[in-house]
Amino acid sequence: MSTTLNMLSEDCISTILSLTSPPDACRFMLASSSLRSAAESDIVWGRFLPSDLPQLLSRTHTQLTFSSKKELFFRLCDSMLVDGGISTFALNKINGKKSYVLSAKALSISLINEANHWTWTTHSTSRFVEVIELKTISNLEIEGRIDTQDLSPNTTYGAYLIIKVSDHPFGLDSIPYETSISKHEYLVTNTAYLCPLDDQKQQFESLFFMNRRQMMEKRVVEGEGRRPSKRGDGWLEVEVGEFFVGEKSEFVKMSLIEVKGHQLKGGLIIEGIEIRPKC
Known part of the structure; x- marks a missing residue:
């Protein structure tokens, strides 16, 4: 399967992987070095982030720093304070819910x-x-x-x-x-x-x-x-x-x-x- 995917452009592979799940994307990172870049791309991990991300980030208790959407996704999987510290928010690592x-x-x-x-x-x-x-x-x-x-x-x-x-x-x-x-x-x-x-x-x-x-x-x-x-x-x-x-x-x-x-x-x-x- 990886041989077939290697025949596609990186953007095309990223688009395909964005239709899977976070665990699937992580598995493709380990499948081959040629697929790693596509599996780590913002195209993939941006799809796993919530659609109301800007509003959500405005509610956080602390300033988040991140270098990629993949890093942001896993930062959001850790419980973080929102709404002045009276609630917490987190994403599910398996399905992003x-x-x-x-x-x-x-x-x-x-x-x-x-x-x-x-x-x-x-x-x-x-x-x-x-x-x-x-x-x-x-x-x-x-x-x-x-x-x-x-x-x-x-x-x-x-x-x-x-x-x-x-x-x-x-x-x-x-x-x-x-x-x-x-x-x-x-x-x-x-x-x-x-x-x-x-x-x-x-x-x-x-x-x-x-x-x-x-x-x-x-x-x-x-x-x-x-x-x-x-x-x-x-x-x-x-x-x-x-x-x-x-x-x-x-x-x-x-x-x-x-x-x-x-x-x-x-x-x-x-x-x-x-x-x-x-x-």
């Missing part, structure tokens, strides 16, 4: 400005300057919004609440929470817990509140009862839901709400909500 993390400061959280209920703090493993920790509250509501024009079209996205549980949590796992994704006439609900199953303290608490929990679960919308899973960055994530981004621009609302519980709870640390491609 966009993802975001909305920090706690970019979310709407019940009683967020009440010092008796929440406290802003730093965390060594967070990508943001501050995260928020729950002291105590009886009714928890978390909501995030994003415009689909900021995402990649014709893509299914998942929304994930990024959290940690402190050393002394209470009341977080007595009942499931209702999660929902809504946009225009689209609404999908589910249920989720905020503590993983392997947390022994929370298992004890669940047993302690078992009768009350069984009663409350009957009032909550039916769902999977999703549990948090461990992330590569040391945090936990619980899936809020998924949605499809078409060509039309519209706002998506992602929420986690305590519906009927009103159980005092504390010890939850919230970093934000990640919106990333599922395929």
Whole structure:
């Protein structure tokens, strides 16, 4: 195949490779020295960059320097702060699709400005300057919004609440929470817990509140009862839901709400909500 390609001009080869994917282009760089220049060209990597690149770069927290569009692509694959540092943006290395993390400061959280209920703090493993920790509250509501024009079209996205549980949590796992994704006439609900199953303290608490929990679960919308899973960055994530981004621009609302519980709870640390491609 490389022999056949070598018969074509470099611009023609670059145009062909621009219709593939970033991993394909990288493989062609290694195929032969004659194909390397075409595979590294701005024609190829410019095609993998988002169409709203100028607007995106204007939102970055720091000045980016790059010598080629290939270098810029891989710079954008690393999570970078945007919108004054309250969100992060990154490209997927496999398909070039966009993802975001909305920090706690970019979310709407019940009683967020009440010092008796929440406290802003730093965390060594967070990508943001501050995260928020729950002291105590009886009714928890978390909501995030994003415009689909900021995402990649014709893509299914998942929304994930990024959290940690402190050393002394209470009341977080007595009942499931209702999660929902809504946009225009689209609404999908589910249920989720905020503590993983392997947390022994929370298992004890669940047993302690078992009768009350069984009663409350009957009032909550039916769902999977999703549990948090461990992330590569040391945090936990619980899936809020998924949605499809078409060509039309519209706002998506992602929420986690305590519906009927009103159980005092504390010890939850919230970093934000990640919106990333599922395929």
